Amino acid sequence: DIQMSQSPSSLSASVGDRVTITCRASQTISNYLNWYQQKPGRAPKLLIYAASSLHSGVPSRFSGSGSGTDFTLTISSLQPEDFATYFCQLSYRSPYTFGQGTRLEIK
């Protein structure tokens, strides 16, 4: 199985900060990488699919980049509602593994 390594596992930041989260695959997955946001007690919400495509309705401060094995999710200017946990997920082949998550907390 392809392994997903997400970093950091937690991050403290302030409103207005620029934040980057990384995800690394154990082998090349082209651009088959997606990002989700999850708040406590809620289902994950799709932010980015195919590494860099913004899902409908997601604010433009979210962006994704990368190809092959290394990917990033960037939030250009943190808003209060962005404090949550973020997961990457590969969709290259089964099993469609999720990362272990990055918890983004208010500094």
Next chain:
Amino acid sequence: QVQLEQSGAEVKKPGSSVKVSCKTSGGTFNTYGISWVRQAPGQGPEWMGGIIPFFGTTHYAQKFQGRVTITTDESTSTAYMELRSLRSEDTAVYYCARDGAGSYQPPQYYFDYWGQGTLVTVSS
């Protein structure tokens, strides 16, 4: 507005089975893939398997092969996930999720709409 409404929480004994339902509305049910994803406490989500109604096919993660069955009932726009031989490690929130590929498209295994989740607790 697409909505996926799941059945309520379950408490099960080890060795038993659970069947969770996922009723969809606001879209054309049979034209999208549906997957099931679970999340144990404090862990990342885990894809279990999916069904592609218009192809009539299912696809399970190797880890769950032989223990999980995913079905659909087109007449009620409902998908089901049954997990057998439950053990304590199966305690988790189980989600259904719609594939984001689009109507009648081969699944891409990213998920644009999710159910609210069903907590399954396995305890003696």
